[in-house]
Amino acid sequence: xxxxxxxxxxxxxHELAILRGRLESEGIECNTKDENTISANPFYxxxxxxxxxxxxxxxxxxxxxxxxxxxxxxxxxxxxxxPQQEYKPEEPxxxxxxxLCPVCGSAEVHADKTxxxxxxxxxxxxxxxxxxxGRKKYHCFNCGADFKKK
Numbered sequence: 001x002x003x004x005x006x007x008x009x010x011x012x013x014h015e016l017a018i019l020r021g022r023l024e025s026e027g028i029e030c031n032t033k034d035e036n037t038i039s040a041n042p043f044y045x046x047x048x049x050x051x052x053x054x055x056x057x058x059x060x061x062x063x064x065x066x067x068x069x070x071x072x073x074x075x076x077x078x079x080x081x082x083p084q085q086e087y088k089p090e091e092p093x094x095x096x097x098x099x100l101c102p103v104c105g106s107a108e109v110h111a112d113k114t115x116x117x118x119x120x121x122x123x124x125x126x127x128x129x130x131x132x133x134g135r136k137k138y139h140c141f142n143c144g145a146d147f148k149k150k
Contacts, residue, residue, distance in 0.1 A: 004031055005060045008067050009050040013039050016053050019070050026066060028059045099138060099149060106142035 010016045013035045023030050033052040038045045045051070055063040099109045139146050 003057050004054040005057050006033070006052045006054050007060065007063050008071075009052045011045050011050050012042065013051050016051055019067060020053060022066055022070060023053075023055065023063055026062065028055050028063050028066070030055055101138075101140035101143060101145055102147055103145040104140065104143040106140055108141040109138050110141065112137040112139050112146065 008016070008019060013032070016032065020030050020032070031054045033054055034048050035051050037048065038051050053067075098107055100107055101109050137146060137148055
């Protein structure tokens with residue numbers, strides 16, 4: 001009765017830290033198996049069965065109860081997570097800064113960040129783009145129009 005028994009396995013080494021801490025706080029001696037192998041090459045995790053946490057055979061019953069409690073709490077917390085709200089770009093603070101599409105009047109307008117033809121030609125000819133700012137171009141996501149601000 002001096003051997004080690006695997007009570008749980010995890011995909012990555014950092015995932016077993018909380019369970020290991022709970023077991024050690026209860027006075028149960030823990031051992032990890034394949035932790036260094038997966039730390040060196042995470043792609044081996046599925047092939048070798050993940051990182052395993054082991055306890056002595058004499059502590060296996062208590063450790064299994066603690067592990068079951070740990071997994072039950074984690075799944076219950078995961079069920080209570082609400083999806084984040086859909087990302088929406090921030091509105092300009094001042095209504096004068098808001099750019100409207102001249103075609104449809106929509107506010108779904110964003111600056112076009114593609115480099116100008118002149119900068120691309122200079123990059124090809126001399127290897128350095130001459131960053132000469134031009135008039136900003138904008139794109140309307142509502143109607144698809146491209147325009148320049150007057």
